[in-house]
Amino acid sequence: MANLTPRINWPRLAVLGATLTTALVSGVLVTAQAQQAPPLPNFDQVTVRAFKIQGNVWMLAGAGGNVTVQAGDDGVLVVDTQFAQMADKLLAEIARISGGKPIRYVLNTHVHPDHVGGNERFRRAGRAIIAGNVAQDIADSGAEIIAHENVQTRMSRVDGTTPAAPSGALPTDTFFGESTEVYVNGEAVRLIHQPAAHTDGDVLVHFRGSDVVATGDIYTNTGYPVIDTARGGTINGIIAGLNRILDLTVPKDKQEGGTMVIPGHGRIADEADVVEYRDMVTIIRDRVQQMMKKGMTLAQIKAAGPTSDYDGRYGATTGFWTTDQFVEAVYRTLGGK
Amino acid sequence: MQPSRLRLAGLLLAAGVFLLAPGAASTAVAQVTLVGYWNPIFDEDFIERIPGPNVGDYAGLPITAAARKRANTWDASLLTLPEHQCKPHPSTYGFRGVGVLRIWDERDPQTQQLIRIKTHIQWQAQERDIWMDGRPHPSELEPHTWQGFSTGHFEGDVLVVRTTHLKAGWVRRNGVPLSDAATMTERFFRHDDLLTQVTIIEDPAYLSEPLVKTNGFSTALNGTMEPYPCRPAVEVPREAGEVPHHGIDDALPTKEFADRHKIPEEAAAGGASTALPEFMGKLPSLPMLEPIGDPNEGFGPPPAPPAGRGRGAGPGAAGTGPAAGGARGRGRQ
Numbered sequence: 001m002a003n004l005t006p007r008i009n010w011p012r013l014a015v016l017g018a019t020l021t022t023a024l025v026s027g028v029l030v031t032a033q034a035q036q037a038p039p040l041p042n043f044d045q046v047t048v049r050a051f052k053i054q055g056n057v058w059m060l061a062g063a064g065g066n067v068t069v070q071a072g073d074d075g076v077l078v079v080d081t082q083f084a085q086m087a088d089k090l091l092a093e094i095a096r097i098s099g100g101k102p103i104r105y106v107l108n109t110h111v112h113p114d115h116v117g118g119n120e121r122f123r124r125a126g127r128a129i130i131a132g133n134v135a136q137d138i139a140d141s142g143a144e145i146i147a148h149e150n151v152q153t154r155m156s157r158v159d160g161t162t163p164a165a166p167s168g169a170l171p172t173d174t175f176f177g178e179s180t181e182v183y184v185n186g187e188a189v190r191l192i193h194q195p196a197a198h199t200d201g202d203v204l205v206h207f208r209g210s211d212v213v214a215t216g217d218i219y220t221n222t223g224y225p226v227i228d229t230a231r232g233g234t235i236n237g238i239i240a241g242l243n244r245i246l247d248l249t250v251p252k253d254k255q256e257g258g259t260m261v262i263p264g265h266g267r268i269a270d271e272a273d274v275v276e277y278r279d280m281v282t283i284i285r286d287r288v289q290q291m292m293k294k295g296m297t298l299a300q301i302k303a304a305g306p307t308s309d310y311d312g313r314y315g316a317t318t319g320f321w322t323t324d325q326f327v328e329a330v331y332r333t334l335g336g337k
Numbered sequence: 338m339q340p341s342r343l344r345l346a347g348l349l350l351a352a353g354v355f356l357l358a359p360g361a362a363s364t365a366v367a368q369v370t371l372v373g374y375w376n377p378i379f380d381e382d383f384i385e386r387i388p389g390p391n392v393g394d395y396a397g398l399p400i401t402a403a404a405r406k407r408a409n410t411w412d413a414s415l416l417t418l419p420e421h422q423c424k425p426h427p428s429t430y431g432f433r434g435v436g437v438l439r440i441w442d443e444r445d446p447q448t449q450q451l452i453r454i455k456t457h458i459q460w461q462a463q464e465r466d467i468w469m470d471g472r473p474h475p476s477e478l479e480p481h482t483w484q485g486f487s488t489g490h491f492e493g494d495v496l497v498v499r500t501t502h503l504k505a506g507w508v509r510r511n512g513v514p515l516s517d518a519a520t521m522t523e524r525f526f527r528h529d530d531l532l533t534q535v536t537i538i539e540d541p542a543y544l545s546e547p548l549v550k551t552n553g554f555s556t557a558l559n560g561t562m563e564p565y566p567c568r569p570a571v572e573v574p575r576e577a578g579e580v581p582h583h584g585i586d587d588a589l590p591t592k593e594f595a596d597r598h599k600i601p602e603e604a605a606a607g608g609a610s611t612a613l614p615e616f617m618g619k620l621p622s623l624p625m626l627e628p629i630g631d632p633n634e635g636f637g638p639p640p641a642p643p644a645g646r647g648r649g650a651g652p653g654a655a656g657t658g659p660a661a662g663g664a665r666g667r668g669r670q
Contacts, residue, residue, distance in 0.1 A: 051478060061478055221517075243578045246420060254461055254567060255424045256483055256504075267478045273517075275420045276505045282580040283410070290584055304585070309406035312542035313516045 043085035048093045051268060055210025056185050058097055059262045062086045064114035068214040068262050070207060071098035072185025076126070077105040078143075079205050079214045079262075081118030090118065091125050102127040105182060107191060108147035108171060109216025109264065110199045111154045111231065119145055120169040146180070147171040148193050150201030154231060192248075194218055194241040198225065198264075200232025202241065206248050213248050215241075217264035219274055224307070224314045225281060226321050227329040234333040235285050242278040246271060280310050288330045298331050369494040369527045371454065374560020375438040378531075378553035386433055390511045391597075393590025395607030404514055404543035405606060409590055411512025414581035419569035425461030427506035428484040429521050429538050432552045436460035439562055442469075454489060454496070462565040467498050474501050481517050496525040508538065508548060511590075513607075516542035530556040546609045596626050 041063040048062040050069075060067040064082035067090060071077075076098045082090060094103065103126030108116050126143025152174045155165040179192045187209025194202045198217040205214040217226060218241035227233040245261065249271040252258035261269040287306040296304070307315060307323055315323040379386055385394075392413070395405060415421055426434050436459030443452045454467040465484040474486055485503040489496055500521040508515050519540035526533045532554040537547050595605040601623035603611075610616055 049476065049478065051476070059478075239578060251423070253423075254463075254483065255420065255422075260480070268480045270480060271420065272424065272483075272504055273481065276517075278578075279415070279580045279582075282578065283582050286580075286582070287585060306585070309403040309410070312401065312403050313518065 043083070046086065046089070048086070048089045050093050050097060053210070053212050053260050053262065053268065055207065055212065056187065057207050057210040057212040057260075057262075059268060060090055060093055062089060064117065065109075065112075065217065065264045066214075066262055066266075068205065068212070069094055069097060070185055070187075070189070070210065071101060073101075074185045075101045075104040075129075077107065077182070077184050077189065078103055078122060079107045080109055080115040080216070081106060081122045083114060083117040084121060085117075087118040087121035087125075091122070103143045104129055104184060106143050106145045107189075107203070107205055108145065108151050109205065109214065110202045111151045112199070112217070112228075115216065115264070116151070116155070116165075116169065120166060123168060123172075142168075144173050145169075145171045146173045146175070146182070146191065148191075148201040148203055149174040149176045150199070150232070154199075154201065192244065194244055195237060196232050196234045197237035197241040198233050199228045202237075204241070204245060204248070211250075211259045212262060213245055213259060214262045215245055215264060218242065219245055219261065219269075219277060220264045221266035221269060221273060221277060222263075223316055223321060224284075224310075224323065224326040227326070227333060229329055229333060233329075235281070235330045236333070239278065239282055239285060242274060242281060245274050246278065249274065280314070284310065284327075285330055285334070288327065289334055292331070292334060292336055298328060298336060301331060302327055368491055370442075371440045371496060371525055371527060371532065372442055373440060374557035374562075375440065375532055375554035376557045377432075377435065377438065378555055381551065381553065382433070385509065387435070390509050391594050392511050393592070393594030394511065394605060395509070395513055395591065395611075396600075396604050397612050398508060398513060398607040399544055399546040399548055399609035399612050400508075400513060400607050401543055401545050405591070405608075406585070407514045407543075408509075408512040410583045410585060411514075412581040412583050413512075414573070417572045418575075418580070419571060422569040422572075423461070423567035425463045425483050426458075427503055427515070428463070428465055428487070428500055429503060429506055429515055429519060429536065430508065430510075431458050431460075431463045431465075431484075432534050432536070433550065434458065434460050437557060437560060437562055438554055439560065457562065459562055459565060461567065467496075474499075485521070494527065496523075498523040498525070508544075514543050516540050518542055519544075532556075546612075548612075592626060599625070602626050 043063060046063045048060055051059045051061070053059055056070045056072050058069040058071070060069060062082055063086055065080050067082055068079035069076060070079075071094070076094055078094065081087065103122060106119060106122050106126070108119070110116075123142035123145055128142065128144045152171045155170055158164045175191070175193070177193070179190055181188060181190045183189070187207060190206045190208065191203045192206060194204060202216055202218055204216065204218065207213070218238060220226075225235075225238045227235060227238060249259035249261065251271045255272045255275075257270055259271060261271070261274055263269055284307050288301055291301045291304060291306065302324060307327060311323055317323065384390070393409070395408060398404075400408075425431065432438070439457045440454065442454045444450060445452055451469045453469055456465045456467070457463065463484060465487060467487040467489040469489050472488065474488060479486075479502060481502045481504045483504050483506070485500040487498050487500040489498040491497070498521075500523070503515075503517060503519050503521070505517040506515045506519075507513055515538070519538060519542075521539075522537045524535045526535075534552045534554070536550050536552070538544065538550075539547050591605045592602060595602040598605075601620065602625075603623050604616070604620060610619075
């Protein structure tokens with residue numbers, strides 16, 4: 001049996017990581033600004049809400065990123081695991097949805113602790129489908145965790161900002177290149193890597209039979225996109241990712257329904273919602289780029305208000321990801337000094 | 338006791354028993370019905386609704402500066418993108434558009450309790466449910482739709498409807514936006530063959546005060562409804578991911594509109610004050626723009642846009658799509 005004993009107190013670390021991740025996103029990114037760590041939720045008071053999307057797929061909302069669950073006769077596939085403190089509640093809801101089927105796969109959309117914090121607990125609760133002369137040992141070690149290789153690299157790295165994750169939380173199976181796939185519960189599930197978007201390890205998860213896309217934080221509808229420049233995120237990668245989502249989605253009729261979209265954070269969406277968001281992000285990128293071509297400084301660009309017509313819906317003046325930080329991330333990743 | 342009094346007492350008793358019967362209240366009490374086919378009446382805001390609004394005309398709308406900026410940078414060419422072509426009007430606008438309106442209701446087959454009122458407007462097949470069975474509005478995490486989630490109840494003969502879960506839309510077909518945080522309250526009044534709908538729209542992102550509009554309909558005794566299929570197509574070759582829009586600096590549509598129609602820019606720019614009758618008295622004292630176009634040009638046909646600029650009402654704003662109640666197309670109506 002694999003040694004899953006944490007070298008450090010990972011659950012506590014995950015909470016810290018939740019604070020740190022967002023702080024890191026902004027802290028590394030915008031060093032000149034005073035950083036404000038997001039307040040941690042009181043996990044005892046958080047309840048998990050389950051939403052049936054369509055086909056085999058559900059969305060679970062609690063604290064942290066949305067969790068996608070695909071359940072069927074083969075078992076359960078989970079996309080992202082929120083915070084470690086949410087694991088028991090999430091697992092209880094997954095057991096209810098699936099009728100107690102074991103978790104076979106955990107897929108990670110990216111490295112942030114509000115999406116991978118429960119990895120270790122989920123893995124232990126699951127059981128992989130394995131054959132061979134060491135099958136029992138491997139199966140007993142839990143579910144498979146699949147992610148882009150950059151997720152594993154970053155979770156393993158001690159870089160002075162994020163502690164390394166314990167082995168039990170790490171992806172057990174990584175990929176490089178454009179995509180990888182699994183076939184489970186009667187449908188193909190594709191993991192599509194989107195380079196340099198929210199981070200450098202993002203994947204979109206496309207459930208081809210259920211017709212659902214789980215986007216991770218490439219698409220959220222709660223605010224401006226978070227661009228973790230310290231981990232390879234860029235504005236153009238975000239826009240490319242949003243357009244990739246639109247390549248995958250097909251509305252049922254009158255630009256509504258059809259392929260459903262589970263965002264990294266926020267409400268259930270469809271293509272039209274992603275179009276609205278893609279348009280907004282693209283227009284702001286174009287404006288900042290135009291201002292840069294005119295030789296405007298970052299301060300001048302911020303003062304010109306390239307986002308002001310969208311701030312009422314997506315902006316923030318306080319918290320871990322402010323409008324200023326977003327504009328700065330756009331500016332920096334377009335080559336601004 | 339006289340026999341006639343006995344009969345009267347019996348009738349009253351029977352009526353009392355009937356009204357006390359479970360489930361009888363909502364089916365027995367006479368209530369106006371909205372069921373039928375209705376033709377829109379375009380007398381109100383005709384120019385805005387049929388020829389289509391001018392680009393840059395936001396007069397009478399209680400919009401925020403953010404809404405004005407978005408509208409000023411909006412490019413009608415956006416509607417040529419395949420992913421924009423088949424969008425229907427959201428319910429916050431659809432009753433202002435063209436096309437026959439059909440209203441019908443669905444009742445429980447056993448109890449005849451009213452479950453929902455359904456509406457269908459021909460253009461882009463806008464179909465809507467107004468739930469009348471007391472169900473709550475869904476979680477904030479549930480999907481938003483073009484028509485939103487609506488619940489209703491009768492206050493006397495007036496149908497009152499509350500709508501949430503709307504997709505981001507528009508309040509005027511020249512780029513004035515409405516966010517997906519908007520909500521709407523409606524009141525439907527029927528007077529014989531006329532139906533009046535009052536909409537009260539609130540949007541924390543783009544409206545500084547509620548936007549109140551009314552729409553009229555008349556009964557269509559020979560009502561018909563055609564289907565409205567829509568399949569997008571590439572109309573303009575573009576680089577992948579290109580989103581048409583105007584820059585902040587070259588956003589002059591309000592000035593152009595004000596100049597063309599010889600009205601103060603402050604009036605053209607809209608805002609809550611421009612929606613009030615008192616604003617008419619203020620008009621003579623407002624400064625006029627220095628002419629930026631042909632000074633002899635008045636309310637005649639608009640000039641061709643400058644070459645290469647591409648601004649114009651476009652298929653959406655100008656309503657160059659199908660005619661009311663007739664053919665199909667992708668133009669905003």
